[in-house]
Amino acid sequence: MADQVTSRIGQTKLVILIGDVTKQKTDAIVNAANSSLRGGGGVDGAIHRVGGPSIKEECQEYVSEHGALPPGKAMWTHGGNLPARYVIHTVGPIYKSEEGSAPVLRSAYEESLKLAEELNLKSLSFPSISTGAYGYPLEAAAPVALRAIIDYLREGSRLELVQLVCFAKDTFDAYKEASEKLVE
Ligand code: AR6
Helix, strand or coil, rough: CCCCCEEEECCCCEEECCCCHCCCCCEEEEEECCCCCCCCCCHHHHHHHHHCCCHHHHHHHHHHHHHCCCCCCEEEEECCCCCEEEEEEECCCCCHHHHHHHHHHHHHHHHHHHHHHHHCCCCCEEECCCCCCCCCHHHHHHHHHHHHHHHHHHEEEEEEEEEEEEHHHHHHHHHHHHHHHCCC
C-alpha cells in the first residue's frame, strides 16, 4: 500500500501510516498532551473526546499526587472508551530552537516507549508529537522522532509493533522521507 511504510527494527515492526490515532487497536496510544494534563485541542482533545471523562479523572489524580508532567516525560491512564487499553500521555517541547527542543522531543518518545514496556505492552501508536500547536517544524521533528524510536528499538525491545500515525498526507510524507534515510 502506498500510504504505509513498514520496516523491522530488531524484533519490532515499525509502521508509518496515515490515520486517526484514536481508532488504533494497539495496546496503547500516545497522547501529545500538555503539562497540566487537563486536555486541550488537537490530538489531545480527540483522545479525551473519544475516550471519555475517566481519562481526565485519572490525569487529575496523577497531577494532584505528582504535580504537572514536565516536557519530555510520560505517564499513563487507562483508555476509557478507546479501542486501546491504555493512553500514554507525554508532553513534547514548545518549539523554540532545534538545539533546545530536539532533546526534549527525543525524550518524549523514549519515555513513552519505556513506559509501554514497563506495562508489558506489545503494541503502541504514536501521533506526531509537537508538530501541531507546539509548532515544531515537521521536517525537523520527523527525523528526531524516528531516530529516537529506532535507537530505542535497536537496543532490544519486547514490543512487537510500533506505529506512527500521521493525521495528514504532509505529515506522512515527512516521516516517510525521514525513514528512507534512517532505516536501512
Ligand atoms: N490522530 C492522529 N494525529 C492527530 C489527530 C488524531 N486524531 N488529531 C490531530 N493530530 P497537536 P502538539 C495531529 O497540536 O503540537 C494540545 O492542545 C496533528 O495534525 O495535537 O504536541 C495539547 O493539549 C499534528 O500533526 O499536538 C497541548 O497543549 C499532531 O497530531 C498542545 O496541543 C500534533 O498536533 C500539544 O501540541
